[in-house]
Amino acid sequence: MDRELLNFIVCSVCESPLIYKEDVLVCEKCGKTIKIEDGIPVFSEDDFDPETSEKFGFSWSKFPDIYKKEKEDFLNWIYPVKENFFKEKIVLDAGCGNGLHAKMSSEFGAKVVFGIDLSKAVKEAKRNVADRKNVHILQGNIYSLPFLPETFDYVYSIGVIQHLPYREKAIKELYKRVKKGGALSLWVYGYEGTFWVRVLIEPIRKFLRIFSPKIIYVLSFLPAVGFWITNKFFYFLCKISNKLCKIFPLSEYFSYMSNFPFKYQFNTVFDQLVAPRSYFFKKEELEKIFEGLKFKNVVITSRNGMSWRVFANGKDE
Ligand SMILES: C[S@@+](CC[C@H](N)C(=O)[O-])C[C@H]1O[C@@H](n2cnc3c(N)ncnc32)[C@H](O)[C@@H]1O
Structure with missing residues (x-):
């Protein structure tokens, strides 16, 4: 020391x-x-x-x-x-x-x-x-x-x-x-802008709390792949048409996340799901x-x- x-x-x-x-x-x-x-x-x-x-x-x-x-x-x-x-x-x-x-x-x-x-x-x-x-x-x-x-x-x-x-x-x-x-x-x-996260992801996170982090890690892989595909989709959509992009909630976020490697995106999904408690300000x-x-x-x-x-x-x- x-x-x-x-x-x-x-x-x-x-x-x-x-x-x-x-x-x-x-x-x-x-x-x-x-x-x-x-x-x-x-x-x-x-x-x-x-x-x-x-x-x-x-x-x-x-x-x-x-x-x-x-x-x-x-x-x-x-x-x-x-x-x-x-x-x-x-x-x-x-x-x-x-x-x-x-x-x-x-x-x-x-x-x-x-x-x-x-x-x-x-x-x-x-x-x-x-x-x-x-x-x-x-x-x-x-x-x-x-x-x-x-x-x-x-x-x-x-x-x-x-x-x-x-x-x-x-x-x-x-x-x-x-x-x-x-x-x-x-x-x-x-809290603002996260309606879908609070409605769809939060119940899953609460349910997963009973599992060890190792199991949550394994279970996070497939959603991470889904997240990666969604991010890529919104990246291209937002490039093609800004107007169309703005119609979808969270498109700004998905598009930003597509800039990062898969591992980073996997970490984002796992981090969201492994947290014992989360609060939306x-x-x-x-x-x-x-x-x-x-x-x-x-x-x-x-x-x-x-x-x-x-x-x-x-x-x-
Ligand atoms: C989502 S991570 C963020 C880590 C880092 N700031 C970053 O941006 O990558 C939350 C971190 O907060 C730490 N943490 C949770 N409760 C804490 C507490 N009461 N005191 C200190 N650290 C805490 C966790 O161990 C974890 O590493």
Whole structure:
């Protein structure tokens, strides 16, 4: 474990400094011990949301290199943030999955990047960021982040909040870690534009919950092939006639997805089906949550007509 970490992380229970002692971290004040597994400090308790941890952990073990070449896609999730926004910033990727977005943040010029995730995905993440010395991976829980308030210039969380039981609390925990003048980005499922997903896919996802992630993975293959064909169909339809394309719901989304390799599309289907819980945010709900936070600017934009990206900056200014 890189000792530089100790300049940033604190006890997730009492926010006191940690000391390194015989291969574990110990809180100076409350005595909490944090084990270190494969060089990764593990802050999350084993019994916290084991289903989410197991299912997403399995997912990333199957798709460890997804996003490898997808810089434009990363910037699309966090729109309107551009590459140069990262320069010299201290950044947190909350729910970092396979760590490749954290790696890109470092490549974009961030000073230090932390990626934290509840699941064993952190092992893939650690491997993926091995060549970036300023990226640190932790296993932990968004509700009890091991960082002092106002640690980060920029915090982002992509595709995480919608899978949590206490979503507003999680957003407030992220907000708390943003420095004065800093920024927060979220990408979440949208309620608007997802009628068919909620009516057709959600019951299937709920039913599949009884199965192990391995079985859900196998069952996802055929729908993924169907998804791939649909995406290709809409890609060509939208090329031939923009008018015709606009008649169909989700055509913008299908057409966008057709740009990615099959593996990426398979991951999208599997990710949707393996999640133990999913929530679809209405725009006004996000507006209300962010009204209660002190940001100078809040921009909420639609992504492909079916999800929301929030970019809030100028905290407490
Ligand atoms: C859909 S994935 C998104 C991962 C990554 N942000 C990306 O864009 O690829 C959701 C991630 O959130 C993580 N997660 C779920 N609940 C969490 C929690 N309470 N604290 C931290 N991470 C959590 C999961 O383990 C999973 O890796």
